[in-house]
Every structure is written in C-alpha cells, then in structure tokens.
Amino acid sequence: MPAPSEAPATLNVISYNCLGLKYISHYRRERLAEIGRKLALASPIPEIVGLQECWTQEDYQSIRTQTKHILPYGKYYYSGIFGGGLVILSKWPIVESSMVRYPLNGRPTAFFRGDWFVGKGVACARIRIGPRPADVAEVFCTHLHAPYESEPSDSYLCHRTAQAWEIAKLMRGAAERGHLVLGLGDFNMVPLSFAHRLVTGYASVRDAWRVLHPESSIGPATDDLERKRGREIPTAGYNLSENGATCDGVLNTWRWSKEQQKKQYNGDSIIVDDTTKDLRAKRLDYIFVGDCDYLHSPSNNTWQVQDIKVGMTERHPLIGCSLSDHFSVEATLSRGRNPAGSRCDTNQVGPGIATTGQIDVDSLSVSTYDTILSMIDAYTRRERHQRHFRLSNFGISIFVAVGCFTGIWWSPRPFVAFLLILLSTLGFGAGVLDGLIGGLFIGSEIRALKEFEWEIRNAKDMAEERRRADQEEVEKER
Known part of the structure; x- marks a missing residue:
C-alpha cells in the first residue's frame, strides 16, 4: 500500500455505536444499511470512522460496500x-x-448481559496519513463495560476502571511515539467521571467535545453532580448542540415507551420538538485527541479541534425509528504548528488532572492511584469470597451426589430412586459449573487483578519519585 503523497490539513472523524446485536436488535439489517448510506453521503466527508456494536460480517460488508469509494x-x-x-x-x-x-x-455468570462473552477490548489501527514517518494516526476504538448500577455501588466499576487504564496506556504509548492519537468509542462514562479523568490524565489526551464546549454537562439533568451546578433543565436541542448528549435523549426513539414506539413504527409519526425538556440525555460517546509527548516530533505539528457535533440524529426513512440507540459524535481536526518548546493544552478540568499536555508520571495525582488501589482491594476480596463459595458448592455437590446414589440401594419405590438420581444429576451439574467458575474464571480474574495492582503501584511509585526529584530541583534553585 503506497503512502499518501501529502499529509492532510484537516481530518474528519466519526465514532458511532450502531446497536447491531444479532437476533436481538430490531430492524438491524435495515438500520445498519441506512447507517452505511448516511456515512457515504455525510458532509464533511468522513476520513476515519470507528464503529461499535457492528457484530456481524453481513452488516460490516453492507457498510463497506456503500462507503468504499x-x-x-x-x-x-x-x-x-x-x-x-x-x-x-x-x-x-x-x-x-x-x-x-x-x-x-x-463475568460469565452474567450471561444475560453478555459483556464477557463478546470479548470487549481495544481495536487498534495504525494509519499512514502522509509521506513522512511522523504522519501516522493511531486509532483506538473501544466499547467499555456497561454500568448496570449507579456509582459507587456499581459492581463492575473495577472492570471499567481497568479498561480505562488499559486504553489509556495504549494511547499514551502512541503519543510517546509522536503520532496523532484518536480514541473513539462508547466509553460508558459521563464527562469528568473517574474513568474519564483517568483516560484524559494518564494518556494526556483531550476530550474533543470539552475543548469547544468546556461548560457542557457532566451527566443527565437528574444526576446529583449535574444538579449541583445549578443549571436549568436542558432542552433536547441544547443537549445536542451544547452538551453533546449521544444517549438516552427524548429525540431517540429507542428510549421511548413501547406504546410510543409501536405508534411510530405503525406509521403514526411522533414529532418531538427541540424545545422539549430532556432529563435523561447524557454523553457516553467520545473522540479523544492527543498529539503531544515529552519527546516532541521534529516538526512540532499539532492537531486542533476545529469543529464537533452530534450526528446520525435522523430516523430511518421507511421504518421511522432512530438509526441506533446512540447518536454519533463527529469531529473535524485541523493541523497547526506549535511554537518551539510549547506544550499542548488538554483543556481538561477535574481533580487529579494536569492542565498541560505534557505526558509524564505526574499527570495523575497520587490520591487517584490510591483510589484505584482501594477499588482493586475491595473487588479482590469480593472475588476471593466468591471463589471460596463456589468451590465449597462443588465439594458439597460431590457429597450430595454420592449420598443420593448410595440411597438408591435402599430406595423403597422406583419414583424415589428417580428423584434421587435427578437430584444428584442436577446438583452435581451445578456443582461442576460452580467449580469451573470458581477454580478457572475467578482464579484467572484474581491474577488479572494482581497485574492491574502492580501496574498502578508502579505508576504511583514513579509519580512520587518524580515529585521528589522536582521538589529537590526547586529547592536547589532557591
């Protein structure tokens, strides 16, 4: 594949959660085909696109066919x-x-949620956008674990934090190589939440929406932190234009009641005015941008956020439903030039976050690392208790099975023997399943927690060492 002859001056990027669950998502084929058509006709023309929940090759090929030009x-x-x-x-x-x-x-036991079975992770692509070695965009597309309960009681909070840490490491490494970093996806977090601060702080990337809308909401209007800001309840139009709300808004038909959806899909068009109060809308989809590192590329080129908007808000022309339960986030970046020796401004606001774009071990506060370590400790204790409980069930099921088979010898009636066999079979089956989960899955998860803990402790030690060195240098200068 030949490299482009000239690097672009602007870059149009789209991130979109397509709601393409096979057998589960209604009108999947029709909606994803329309998504492909919308991408092909989008203005400005998209140049890098990250999609989430595009689960089937059929839908992927449909989108590829329409957008290949x-x-x-x-x-x-x-x-x-x-x-x-x-x-x-x-x-x-x-x-x-x-x-x-x-x-x-x-967890595999939460089969009705499916996060474990789909193998969530980070899709990484290194894209050559120009002829020079530094003309590279590293794209990271992801879909973090969903929050099924509100924080801090969310039992998957440690999972989502570990995932945020993982993608932050990948983006940080790309920035240290002097490449343009693009983090795209449904991060299942609201702005300035703990995971959000972790990503922007450790990777030193900018949340593209907050670059141009620094006063945008940090959650739905019903959220306690958002209410404390003393803002009026936003309208649906304001949530799209200023707050960047991509999910749970009143303009999205997938968030309507069953009765409203039925009317809409039966041809009774329901129109929601932009001035309608929108209580639950929030921003879960992001474009993160990073391009500075403490090594600096020789050209000192930097990418600025020129424009950003919420897109894919149109409904399907025939069915009348929204194209997905999310809207897209679409940004235009422009290439600029930093003065020699300057740093990029991440334009982030939040506790524990540095306000400069310098990537170093001080980008997160020590208290942030302590919070993560406490989270890991609490979740590890929970998992050890679960492992003990499930392995105990496995042991008990063996004794029950042996007891039932022994009791068959003295069974007075055939139906009693049948019940004993049924009890032993079902009990032993459940016990084996508990044994596999406790011995294999939870054991593997505990080892992953140990790795995560070591990384956080090591990062914390490096941060403390750097701070001591900086303090000693300041004292020497005095």
Missing part, C-alpha cells in the same frame, strides 16, 4: 465468542492492526 480501507475485529463488534474504516492505508482484549471484562 470514500473509505477504501477497513478492518472488522474478531474477539470473544460472539465477536467484539468493533470496526475501523479509513481513507488511508491501515499499515498495522491488532485487537487487545481487556483482562477484566465482566
């Missing part, structure tokens, strides 16, 4: 039992690609 390069990422649902499309050659699975990613 503007996005000739693409990669569908395989992961887990049912696939990762991640896709990256590009105007320029994808010179390198990998799928990084998250070590902590839900």
Whole structure:
C-alpha cells in the first residue's frame, strides 16, 4: 500500500455505536444499511470512522460496500465468542492492526448481559496519513463495560476502571511515539467521571467535545453532580448542540415507551420538538485527541479541534425509528504548528488532572492511584469470597451426589430412586459449573487483578519519585 503523497490539513472523524446485536436488535439489517448510506453521503466527508456494536460480517460488508469509494480501507475485529463488534474504516492505508482484549471484562455468570462473552477490548489501527514517518494516526476504538448500577455501588466499576487504564496506556504509548492519537468509542462514562479523568490524565489526551464546549454537562439533568451546578433543565436541542448528549435523549426513539414506539413504527409519526425538556440525555460517546509527548516530533505539528457535533440524529426513512440507540459524535481536526518548546493544552478540568499536555508520571495525582488501589482491594476480596463459595458448592455437590446414589440401594419405590438420581444429576451439574467458575474464571480474574495492582503501584511509585526529584530541583534553585 503506497503512502499518501501529502499529509492532510484537516481530518474528519466519526465514532458511532450502531446497536447491531444479532437476533436481538430490531430492524438491524435495515438500520445498519441506512447507517452505511448516511456515512457515504455525510458532509464533511468522513476520513476515519470507528464503529461499535457492528457484530456481524453481513452488516460490516453492507457498510463497506456503500462507503468504499470514500473509505477504501477497513478492518472488522474478531474477539470473544460472539465477536467484539468493533470496526475501523479509513481513507488511508491501515499499515498495522491488532485487537487487545481487556483482562477484566465482566463475568460469565452474567450471561444475560453478555459483556464477557463478546470479548470487549481495544481495536487498534495504525494509519499512514502522509509521506513522512511522523504522519501516522493511531486509532483506538473501544466499547467499555456497561454500568448496570449507579456509582459507587456499581459492581463492575473495577472492570471499567481497568479498561480505562488499559486504553489509556495504549494511547499514551502512541503519543510517546509522536503520532496523532484518536480514541473513539462508547466509553460508558459521563464527562469528568473517574474513568474519564483517568483516560484524559494518564494518556494526556483531550476530550474533543470539552475543548469547544468546556461548560457542557457532566451527566443527565437528574444526576446529583449535574444538579449541583445549578443549571436549568436542558432542552433536547441544547443537549445536542451544547452538551453533546449521544444517549438516552427524548429525540431517540429507542428510549421511548413501547406504546410510543409501536405508534411510530405503525406509521403514526411522533414529532418531538427541540424545545422539549430532556432529563435523561447524557454523553457516553467520545473522540479523544492527543498529539503531544515529552519527546516532541521534529516538526512540532499539532492537531486542533476545529469543529464537533452530534450526528446520525435522523430516523430511518421507511421504518421511522432512530438509526441506533446512540447518536454519533463527529469531529473535524485541523493541523497547526506549535511554537518551539510549547506544550499542548488538554483543556481538561477535574481533580487529579494536569492542565498541560505534557505526558509524564505526574499527570495523575497520587490520591487517584490510591483510589484505584482501594477499588482493586475491595473487588479482590469480593472475588476471593466468591471463589471460596463456589468451590465449597462443588465439594458439597460431590457429597450430595454420592449420598443420593448410595440411597438408591435402599430406595423403597422406583419414583424415589428417580428423584434421587435427578437430584444428584442436577446438583452435581451445578456443582461442576460452580467449580469451573470458581477454580478457572475467578482464579484467572484474581491474577488479572494482581497485574492491574502492580501496574498502578508502579505508576504511583514513579509519580512520587518524580515529585521528589522536582521538589529537590526547586529547592536547589532557591
């Protein structure tokens, strides 16, 4: 694949969760085909696209067929039992690609949620956007574990934090190589939440929406932190234009009641005015941008956020439903030039976050590392208790099975023998399942927690060492 003859001055990027669950998502084929058509007709023309929840090859090929004239390069990422649902499309050659699975990613016992089975992770693509070695965009597309309970009681909070840490490490490494970093996806977090601060702080990337809308909401209007800001309840239009709300808004038909959806899909068009109060809308989808590192590329080129908007808000022209339960986030970046020796401003606001773009071990506060370590400790204790409980059930099931088979010898009636066999079979089956989960899955998860803990402790030690060195240098200058 030949390298482009000239690097672009602007870059149009889209991130979109497609709601393409096979057998589960209604009107999947029709909606994803329309998504492909919308991408092909989008203005400005998209040049890098990250899709989430595009689960089938059929839907991927449908989108590729319609967009190949503007996005000739693409990669569908395989992961887990049912696939990762991640896709990256590009105007320029994808010179390198990998799928990084998250070590902590839900539990197999929560089969009705599916996070563990789909093998969530980070789709990574290195894209050559120009002739020079530094003209590289490293794209990271992901879909973090969903928050099924509100924080801090969310039992998957440690999983989502570990995933945020994992993608932050990948983006940080790309920035240290002097490449443009693009983090795309449904991060299942609200702005300035703990996971959000972890990503922007450790990777030193900018949340593209907050660059242009620094006063945008940090959650739905019903959220306690958002209410404390003393803002009026936003309208649906304001949530789209200023707050960047991509999910749970009143304009999205997938968030309507069953009765409203039925009317809409039966041809009784329901129109929601932009002035309607919108209580639950929030921003879960992001474009993160990073391009500075403490080594600096020789050209000192930097990318600025020129424009950003919420897109894919139109409904399907025939069915009348929204194209997905999310809207897209679409950004235009422009290439600029930093003065020699300058740093990029991450434009982030939040506790524990540095306000400069310098990537170093001080980008997170020590208290942030302590919070993560406490989270790991609490979750490890929970998992050890679960392992003990499940392995005990396995042992008990063996004794029950042996007792039932022994009792058959003295069974007075055939139906009693049948009940004993049924009890032993079902009990032993459940016990074996508990034994496999406790001995294999939880054991593997505990080891992953140990790795995560070591990384956090090591990062904390480096941060403290750097702070001591800086303090000593300041004292010497005095």
